[in-house]
Amino acid sequence: MKWARPTASARDRPSIAAGAIPPxxxxxxxxxxxxxxxxxxxxxxxxxxxxxxxxxxxxxxxxxxxxxxxxxxxxxxxxxxxxxxxxxxxxxxxxxxxxxxxxxxxxxxxxxxxxxxxxxxxxxxxxxxxxxxxxxxxxxxxxxxxxxxxxxxxxxxxxxxxxxxxxxxxxxxxxxxxxxxxxxxxxxxxxxxxxxxxxxxxxxCVLSDEFIVIGYEPGNSYGGLGSILLANVEEGRLVYAGGLGTGFNARTGPEVKRRLDAIQMDKPPIPGLKVKGAVWARPEIVVDVEYRGWTADHQLRHPSFKGIREDRSVDEFL
Missing domain, CATH: 3.30.470.30 (DNA ligase/mRNA capping enzyme)
Structure with missing residues (x-):
C-alpha cells in the first residue's frame, strides 16, 4: 500500500474474547x-x-x-x-x-x-x-x-x-x-x-458495497461537503472509484466532513490522482454505498451514500 497505516492506540484496538470466531x-x-x-x-x-x-x-x-x-x-x-x-x-x-x-x-x-x-x-x-x-x-x-x-x-x-x-x-x-x-x-x-x-x-436488489473514502470536494451544502471521493482495493493497492454526492442529509453530511477534516493529508492517497479542488484524507473511513453499476473507466454509476461502516476497518480490504 502507498499510505501509512494509522497506529491504533490501546483504547482503539478491538477487545477480542477468547474463542472469538470471525464470521x-x-x-x-x-x-x-x-x-x-x-x-x-x-x-x-x-x-x-x-x-x-x-x-x-x-x-x-x-x-x-x-x-x-x-x-x-x-x-x-x-x-x-x-x-x-x-x-x-x-x-x-x-x-x-x-x-x-x-x-x-x-x-x-x-x-x-x-x-x-x-x-x-x-x-x-x-x-x-x-x-x-x-x-x-x-x-x-x-x-x-x-x-x-x-x-x-x-x-x-x-x-x-x-x-x-x-x-x-x-x-x-x-x-x-x-x-x-x-x-x-x-x-x-x-x-x-x-x-x-x-x-x-x-x-x-440494488448493488451495494463498501468503499474507502480518500477525500472530498467542497460544496455549498452539508456544512461545505460537495461530494466524497471513493476507492476500493485491488491486488493490495487503492484504486479510484469516483465521487459520490448524494444520499447525505443535514446530520450525516456535516459529520462526514468533520471526520475527513480531522484526517487531512497534503497529497492524494493514490499517487498521481488529480481531482480539481479536492481535499485529501487518509484512507481510514469505510462507507456503505448503493450504485447502479460501473462506467467504462471503472467509476461508480449513480452512487448514493448509505452510511459510515463503524464496524469495518481498512485493514480488512488488504
Missing part, C-alpha cells in the same frame, strides 16, 4: 442459485454480529471482532434469557420499520447520539456453539435445527429467526418488490468456515 461471509453473485441443495433467507440490512453467551453473561462482537456489547441492550437482555449455559450465535443487528423491513440508515440513527438503542433487534441465522459443543463441523441444516430448538416456540423479545424462504425462478424479483435488500443462499450441507466463502452467496 462466514457470503460471496456476491448475479443470480440466486437454484436446486434443493440451497437454503434461502432474506438479506438483512444491518450490522453483522457474533453473540457470545457464557453462564448468563453476553458479549457482542462486530464482524472484525470489536466489542460492541454496550450498544445493543435489547439484544443482551434477550440472549441472556435463552435456556443455555453457553452459546455462540451468528446474526444481524437491525431496526425494523412499520412494515418489518430493515434499513441500515435506521440502525445508524438508533446507534447515534440520543438514538433509541432499545429498538435494535437481532435476526439469528446460525448457531456455532451450544452447551460446550462446537457445532461448526455439522451441516447447516443441523445447526439451524439446534438454533430453532434453542429459541423455542416463543423467542425472547428482541430476537427473530431468519426464516427460510421458498425458492423459485422469480424469487429475487418477489423479494425486491416487497422492499427487502436481497437474498442470502446457503448450501444445506455446508459446515461453518470463517472468511469469504462460496458455500454462502448473496444476491442484491
Amino acid at each position: 462466514l461471509l457470503p460471496t456476491l453473485v448475479d443470480r440466486v442459485p437454484q436446486g434443493p441443495d440451497w437454503l434461502h433467507e432474506i438479506k438483512w440490512d444491518g450490522y453483522r454480529i457474533g453473540v457470545y453467551l457464557d453462564k448468563g453473561k453476553v458479549k457482542i462482537l462486530t464482524r472484525n471482532l470489536h466489542d460492541w456489547t454496550v450498544k445493543f441492550p435489547t439484544i443482551v437482555t434477550a440472549v441472556a434469557e435463552l435456556d443455555a449455559s453457553d452459546a455462540i450465535i451468528d446474526g444481524e443487528a437491525f431496526v425494523a420499520d412499520e412494515k418489518g423491513l430493515s434499513h441500515f440508515s435506521s440502525l445508524q440513527r438508533a446507534l447515534g447520539r440520543g438514538g433509541r438503542r432499545q429498538d435494535i433487534m437481532l435476526a439469528v441465522f446460525d448457531l456455532l456453539k451450544l452447551n460446550g459443543e462446537d457445532l461448526r463441523d455439522r451441516p447447516l441444516v443441523d445447526r439451524r435445527e439446534a438454533l430453532i430448538n434453542l429459541l423455542g416456540e416463543a423467542p425472547p423479545n428482541g430476537i427473530v429467526l431468519s426464516d427460510e424462504i421458498s425458492a423459485g425462478s422469480d424469487i429475487l424479483a418477489q423479494v425486491c418488490q416487497f422492499g427487502f435488500e436481497g437474498i442470502v443462499s446457503k448450501l444445506r450441507i455446508s459446515p461453518y468456515r470463517s472468511g469469504r466463502r462460496q458455500e454462502w452467496v448473496k444476491t442484491k
Whole structure:
C-alpha cells in the first residue's frame, strides 16, 4: 500500500474474547442459485454480529471482532434469557420499520447520539456453539435445527429467526418488490468456515458495497461537503472509484466532513490522482454505498451514500 497505516492506540484496538470466531461471509453473485441443495433467507440490512453467551453473561462482537456489547441492550437482555449455559450465535443487528423491513440508515440513527438503542433487534441465522459443543463441523441444516430448538416456540423479545424462504425462478424479483435488500443462499450441507466463502452467496436488489473514502470536494451544502471521493482495493493497492454526492442529509453530511477534516493529508492517497479542488484524507473511513453499476473507466454509476461502516476497518480490504 502507498499510505501509512494509522497506529491504533490501546483504547482503539478491538477487545477480542477468547474463542472469538470471525464470521462466514457470503460471496456476491448475479443470480440466486437454484436446486434443493440451497437454503434461502432474506438479506438483512444491518450490522453483522457474533453473540457470545457464557453462564448468563453476553458479549457482542462486530464482524472484525470489536466489542460492541454496550450498544445493543435489547439484544443482551434477550440472549441472556435463552435456556443455555453457553452459546455462540451468528446474526444481524437491525431496526425494523412499520412494515418489518430493515434499513441500515435506521440502525445508524438508533446507534447515534440520543438514538433509541432499545429498538435494535437481532435476526439469528446460525448457531456455532451450544452447551460446550462446537457445532461448526455439522451441516447447516443441523445447526439451524439446534438454533430453532434453542429459541423455542416463543423467542425472547428482541430476537427473530431468519426464516427460510421458498425458492423459485422469480424469487429475487418477489423479494425486491416487497422492499427487502436481497437474498442470502446457503448450501444445506455446508459446515461453518470463517472468511469469504462460496458455500454462502448473496444476491442484491440494488448493488451495494463498501468503499474507502480518500477525500472530498467542497460544496455549498452539508456544512461545505460537495461530494466524497471513493476507492476500493485491488491486488493490495487503492484504486479510484469516483465521487459520490448524494444520499447525505443535514446530520450525516456535516459529520462526514468533520471526520475527513480531522484526517487531512497534503497529497492524494493514490499517487498521481488529480481531482480539481479536492481535499485529501487518509484512507481510514469505510462507507456503505448503493450504485447502479460501473462506467467504462471503472467509476461508480449513480452512487448514493448509505452510511459510515463503524464496524469495518481498512485493514480488512488488504
